[in-house]
Amino acid sequence: SYSQMIAEWPIAVLVLCSVMAVVCTLAGLLVGNLPDFSEPLMGFEPRDTDIGRKLIVWRNIESHTGYKKTFSLSPYAEKKSRGQKDVQKGQEARTRRMVEQIYGVDGFFCGPPEKGYSQLVFMSTTAGSLWNLQAIQSMCQIEQDKIRSHVHFRDLCQRTEANECCPSWSLGNYIAVLYNRSSCLEITQGDISHTLALLRACAPDYHKGILTPSCIGSETMRQKHSQCAKVPEKCTRFDAIYQLLHFLVDRDFLSPQTIEYQVPSLKYSLLFLPTRKGASMMGIYLDNLESWDLFDNYTSITGMDLGLKQKLFQHYLLLDTKYPVLAILAIFLSISFYLRSIFITLMVLLTVISSLMISYFLYKVAFRFTYFPFVNLTAVIILSSICANHTFIFFDLWNLSKSQNPSAGLSQRVSQTMHHFAYLMLASCFTMGAAFYASYISNIIAIRCFAIYMGTSVLVNLVFMMTWLPSSAVLYERYVATTCVYKPEDYWKNTGQKRVALSFHYILRGLQKTLSETSKLLFEKLLPCGVIKFRYIWICWFAALAIGGAYISCSNPKLKLPTLESSSVQVFRLSHPFERYDSEYCHQFMFERLEHGEGQRMPVTIIWGILPVDNGDHFNPKSNGTLVVDATFTIQSPDAQKWLFEFCQKVKNQTFYYLDTEQKSTVCFMEEFIRWMDSRQCSQRDNSFNLCCNQFSFPYGSEVFLHCIKMMLLEQGREGADTYDLGLRFDGEGNLAALVLQFQTVYHYSFNYSKAKHFYEEINLWLTEEIKTAPVGLQNGWFTSKLELYNLQHSLSTETMVVMGLSIAISFVVLLLTTWNVLLSVFSVTAIAGTVLVTVGLLVLLEWQLNAVESLFISAAVGLSVDFTVNYCISYHLCPHSDRLSRVAFSLKQMSCATAMAASALFSAGVIMLPATVLAYRKLGIFIMMIKCISCGFASFFFQSLCCFFGPEKNCGQILWPCAHTMQDYSDDSEPNGSYACGGNEKQNRLRKVQESNTANEQYELQPLSRKLSDSFDNSTSTSKLSNRPSVLSEDMQADDNRCPRTATHPPLERERQNLQESLGDDQAVLCRCPALQTSSPYKHSSSGAEIHRERLCRDCQCQKYSPKAWDDNSHPPAADVYKIHRCLCSLGSSFDMLNISSETSISDFEQGLKLAESASSCPDVLELSDSYSQTERGYLNGKRDTLRLDLRETVFDISPAASQQNSSSWKNRFGLGSEGPVVLPNSQPDMPDVWIKRSSTQSSGYNS
The missing domain is CATH 1.20.1640.10 (Multidrug efflux transporter AcrB transmembrane domain)
Incomplete structure (x- = not known):
């Protein structure tokens, strides 16, 4: 059997398991690549959703669009790319001249602040306003002490033409520039007051969107933008005003809601360091910024963005x-x-x-x-x-x-x-x-x-x-536990060290005993008592x-949904400066809010020609798959041209459409193409002009449309600066492969799940209805937007x-x-x-x-x-x-x-x-x-x-299979009133069956004490009022250590037991338990009487040994042997039926009324109850009403090996019948005592009056 294999070959089993583990480990480590934890935040985004598939495909389209890539914005990508490079060089030159013009006058700053620079957030230590002289100078001093004093700062900073580190973009440095101070530590209170007045005058124009970077600089540059004429010259003379409001002060400072305040409060101020974000800042952070002393009497650094979040996360993951x-x-x-x-x-x-x-x-x-x-x-x-x-x-x-069974072998x-x-x-x-x-x-x-x-x-x-x-x-058990060697007591008294070791051993043993007793009291007494009571x-x-x-x-309130995308997910505790910047401060400044916060408008991107199919590995976030082209896509047909033109008009008529004057939308590219065709006069000398001119009416033929749309893109490519994306995507051969139309909406980006859901559902419902009316080539269109956070939410x-x-x-x-x-x-x-x-x-x-x-x-x-x-x-x-x-x-x-x-x-x-x-x-x-x-x-x-x-009792609630007829019922040890029975009174059911089979005789089931114990739990508490008879539990009947006392005081019985052991062998020896004595008798015996009765019961219950071969030789042993066997039958309800049953169920010491089931005996496992005798009645009336005669028959048990082969449900429901206690006849009158009948000392069955 399996148990024998484990017991006899444990080393072989361990070796087999070890070999399997080693082989699988080597195969797992050597096959393929090892796990890569360099990007621990990867994989925390939804993949196989409708929105997720579209986002992945859109990212693929963007990554595959460009020079020498799958898609291009022009059919003549190579020629156009060279032209774009020339245009880009010209733009860079103009930008450089503009920066020199703005910043080269005083040479103080090294250009405007950028998001790529490291950033520190300052807050007042006293929770007051930062707009005061002490706080502004404090920020400058902390920067000097924590950043510029570091040995590696000069190696990392951006440098001026004089090869000096550029100054930081801070509140104090801007005030110093405005009033020609040498440093921020030289500014005065008057400078701060004048700057506040200047900001108060310019803030309304900034918040209205009139004061923009295009308004800053020379008069000629301002004249190019009509809205700049409304801005006072003092606000545009220098860039300091715009930069202060846009980058360095929080959005609530001088906002339309607080501009009327006499003394506006500046809660947060941002400082840009002249060092790029990234891993290079790790040394400065670990040395000077990781500590918690980033404060003085006026200000403190509470947030920072050094571009180190991912790198630092990997560092702390290991640390x-x-x-x-x-x-x-x-x-x-x-x-x-x-x-x-x-x-x-x-x-x-x-x-x-x-x-x-x-x-x-x-x-x-x-x-x-x-x-x-x-x-x-x-x-x-x-x-x-x-x-x-x-x-x-x-x-x-x-x-x-x-x-409980020390004589059993390891296999058992x-x-x-x-x-x-x-x-x-x-x-x-x-x-x-x-x-x-x-x-x-x-x-x-x-x-x-x-x-x-x-x-x-x-x-x-x-x-x-x-x-x-x-x-x-x-x-x-076999090798380790038996290696201890006994040492005599004198051995431990030879030296002082041994005596100390012995004393320490006694202390540990005493502590162990105390803990064991405490555990036993807590878990075997108090806990069951507390749960039940x-x-x-x-x-x-x-x-x-x-x-x-x-x-x-x-x-x-439910769990809060995330407010950050997976790329910025929280990885440190919320009080960490990196996390505070992402979760609190990053949206407090206008440049972050307009670019990534709730200030930006939600775009809509509609795509044709590429199907929203994610064919990558859905269990690998690095696998984005390939683009699946829509073979039916075409916009060349007249119907498609008309539908796209009408679609532009429908979009403009929608309430969610927003006309962005700075960024042109591509949704109306067909309208712009028609204007371009109408603006071209036909020429007799140029055939291309004859093909693409105003002599053709809309809609155009397929060949004319495709040729002319390419001509339009080529002309715009020559114009350079005015070139923009029309939404057309061409493949490597110059064929039109996809169409991408974009426009802005009136909705703003929101972290709120409900607002984002409303935006998505409205746009999706509208587009679905419009696509239904599209011609064949445009029926597979779909849209996406900035929905990464909404997809996660x-x-x-x-x-x-x-x-x-x-x-x-x-x-x-x-x-x-x-x-x-x-x-x-x-x-x-x-x-x-x-x-x-x-x-x-x-x-x-x-x-x-x-x-x-x-x-x-x-x-x-x-x-x-x-x-x-x-x-x-x-x-x-x-x-x-x-x-x-x-x-x-x-x-x-x-x-x-x-x-x-x-x-x-x-x-x-x-x-x-x-x-x-x-x-x-x-x-x-x-x-x-x-x-x-x-x-x-x-x-x-x-x-x-x-x-x-x-809780289920007996087989209540159990799903029984057709083979369940082999199962035997539990012994009926519930109280006579059956208050806790499931499915009716079992005794009445059995009585009804007997009456149906034998209507001539009135038969009654007797309940011997050896098998039926009266319920003392329910009859002794207020939960059951069906019986007024008291229940008596003899607490003195618990045998010492739950075993029968040794039979040294009974030499005949001991000799008989020893002879039987010698004849049958010691390998099958098991211990027998004394039955727990519980009775419904109204009389409580004295302790001495209970002790005498206990000794008598234990004297009668002795363990018998039988060899399995004896059962194989004779399936019907002699009657005397059967008599000895059936008295020690064990309950087969569990693998632990013989283990401390009486101790586990006798809980009347902490609550009267808990029932005691009979003690299960420890007998050979081969003993099983025969199904043929499972319904044998223990006594009945023999047709004489005036005389009570009992028929106490011996029960014959099937002891064949086949009887021991039962399933888990079968053995669970079996109880042994062993004990020769008195027979108890429950009295039909609840106030009268039960009838106790002492068993005859003879071994033969018969009638006993």
């Missing part, structure tokens, strides 16, 4: 790796502390590493994924936590089997442990794996890759935990938490909850397929859903923004919430008792300690990750802490409380 490593170390230290074995801890660590490497091999080689995102590395921590939980449970079951111990553990692993890992795989439906690349890798890792780990872990346990409170409390979490998560807002709901639904299906119990599956999924909802609700209260990383964590929440609940679910399902309260107590005692330890380990790991600078590490730590603690609470209290009320 902060110590926190995840310490977190993983904390998990494995918890395993070592719990198991007190470094060997097992190392073997579990190898399990995690092997599972991850084999999963990487499958991910890369088998599934052919080429992109391995950085977030996949979080699988190390997640899988370590899963392995820790399963390891705790395995060794709890292993040690329990060892302590492995079999007993794996019978439960394998079932638990299958249910847990399949459910977790399915929950992780459900995230595959996400459109975000990184989440899909993580779903595949994490789900595969869980399933691979299932195989290793089923093979590697039990083999390691066997190896530990306060189950009403737990259900209401956790249900309220789940409802509150659902309201917060789904209704109000839309994907996250719609799919996050869908993924979460699908994961929960799949978890329910998998649990149902593994347990085949509807009620347990529903309760488990309810607890899992409650865990996820409360976790997400808390994340909302922590003001988490729903970026891609947060969406990944939420998608994985269901998978991380499964294991604790499944622990209890499977333990409840495999409990040998039939009533729900005993099952709850059983599962809590068996699983709560391991569950609490796993939750504690994960909590400590999460705490360790909190100091990390990288936001992903910190949020992972917070998420792990929350999800595991909440999951532990919902599993231990909410799930168990639900089982206290509605």
Whole structure:
């Protein structure tokens, strides 16, 4: 069998697993390229959405358009490119002369400020205004101390003609230029006041859009733009006024809303350094700007943009790796502390590493994924936590089997442990794996890759935990645990060091004993008591938490959608200067707001000729695919020309159209082409003019249109500066390949999801209706815009909850397929859903923004919430008792300690990750802490409380297959009133069957104490008022260490037992348990009487040994042997039926009324109850109403090997019949005592009155 293979060949199993892990690791590392984490933020954008496909195709069109590329703006690209180069040189010369004219007068600045320069944001330390002398000079001084004093600054700065570093573009330097000061430290309060007055006079024109860069400079330049005549000359004489308002002061300073303020408040001021952004600034940042002392008494640096965000993120990713490593170390230290074995801890660590490497091999080689995102590395921590939980449970079951059946061999111990553990692993890992795989439906690349890798890792780990872990346990028991050598007491007293070591050993042993007793008290007494007694409170409390979490998560306030595109996604904590610049300050200045903020207008780009098909690798963000050409595209036909001309008029008539005077739109290129044709007079000398002139009327012929449109582009190419994109795209052969029409709308770019959604839906609906009327060649048109942020917001807002709901639904299906119990599956999924909802609700209260990383964590929440609940679910399902309260107590005692330890380990790991600078590490730590603690609470209290009320009893809620007739019912150990029975009173059902089969005789079922224990839980509490008879639980009947006392005081019985052992062999020896004594008798025996009765019962219950060969030789042993066998039959309801049953169910010391099932005996596994005798009645009336006669027959059991081959449902429902206690006849009168009938001492069956 499998257990024998593990027990006899553990090294072979370990070697086989090791070879497989090494081969897969080498194959995964050597085949293809290694993972590249140089761009860790890549992959956090939606890929396979309608908007995403169009954005990718549009980026491809832009990247493939240009000189010597797939598309060009002119059919004569080579000639035009040479002309454009000449024009570009001329423009650069004119720009250089203009800059020299503006800035060369005083030679102070090195040109205008640009976005490519490094930027620092200053804020007042006292939260006041920066427009005062002290604050302005403070900014200059901080720049001198932190930037210009660095040794590498002179190597990085832009230089003047005098080879000196250019001055910074700061508020103080501009004021110094206006009033001829040598530096910003020389300015006066009067200079500041005059500058404020000048700004106050020019600010209205700037905010109206009249004061533009084109108005600055000489009079001739101003005359070219009519709007510049309205601007006062003092505002355009120097560029300082425009630059101050546009670049250096925040948008609210002297805005139309605040210009009337007598003393306007300047909240933020920007300083441009004369150094380019990029990796070259890393040294200055790490040396002078990384510290937190960037302030003085007046101002402080609160934000900066040095172009280092990606580079610094990579730096901190490597630097902060110590926190995840310490977190993983904390998990494995918890395993070592719990198991007190470094060997097992190392073997579990190898399990995690092997599972991850084999999963990487499958991910890369088998599934052919080429992109391995950085977030996949979080699988190390997640899988370590899963392995820790399963390891705790395995060794709890292993040690329990060892302590309760010490004489059993390793094969039997492995079999007993794996019978439960394998079932638990299958249910847990399949459910977790399915929950992780459900995230595959996400459109975000990184989440899909993580779903595949994490789900595969869980399933691979299932195989290793089923093979590697039990083999390691066997190896530990066989070689490691037995290597200790006994030393006499005198050995430890020879030297002082040995005495100290011995004292230290005693201290550790005392501490261990204290912790063990405390753990036993907490998890075996207090926790079951608290769950059962306060189950009403737990259900209401956790249900309220789940409802509150659902309201917060789904209704109000919900998770905030991202306000930054994936390229600027938050990677550090929000207080970091880089993050503050991106999230707070970058939109406070007009140049950023107009270029990338909410000040820019939303363009619309309509494309024909290229289909919106993304044929790249959807799991690799670097693969953009190729362009798919629309073979039906044409604009040469007369119908297409007319439709494009009318389309231009329709666009102009739309309310969302905006006429941009500075940037011409291409949507009306057909109208401009018609004007060009009409403006050309026909010539008799030039044939080309005869072809493209006003003698042709619109619409033109196909050949004329194509030839003349090329002529028009050629002429505009000669004009140089006035050339602009008409929207036509030509291929390498000069053929018209695509059409791109663009125009501006009245909508402004917005971070608000609702506004962006309204814009997209309105434009999309309008264009869809217009395309329906287009001719054949133009029916495949589509549009796009600046929708990157909206695409991310839309994907996250719609799919996050869908993924979460699908994961929960799949978890329910998998649990149902593994347990085949509807009620347990529903309760488990309810607890899992409650865990996820409360976790997400808390994340909302922590003001988490729903970026891609947060969406990944939420998608994985269901998978991380499964294991604790499944622990209890499977333990409840495999409990040998039939009533729900005993099952709850059983599962809590068996699983709560391991569950609490796993939750504690994960909590400590999460705490360790909190100091990390990288936001992903910190949020992972917070998420792990929350999800595991909440999951532990919902599993231990909410799930168990639900089982206290509605948990399945016996086979209630179980899906039975047609072969279920082989299953035997649980022993009916519920109370006589059947208050907790499921599906009616079983005794009445059996009585009705007997009456139908034999109507001549009235038969009644008797309930011997050895098989039927009265319910003391419900009859002794206020929950059941159906019986007034008191229940008596003899607390003194618990045997020491849950075993029968040795029979030294009974020599005859001991000798008989020893003789039997010698004749049958010692390898089948097992221990028998004393039955727990519970009775509904109204009389409570004294302690001495109970002790005498306990001794008598234990004296009668002795273990018998039988060799399997004896059963094979004779399938019908003698009656005396059968009599001895049936008294020690074990309950086969679980692989742990014989393990501490009486101790686990006797909880009357903390709540009276909890039922006691009979103690299961430890007998050979080959003993099974025969189906033919499963319905045998233990007694009946023989037709005489005036006399009560009992027929106590011996029950013959089928002991053939075939009887032992039962499925998991069959053995779960069997109970043994062993005990020779008195027969109890429940009295029909509730206030009268029961009838106790003492068994005859004779071994023969008969009638006893």
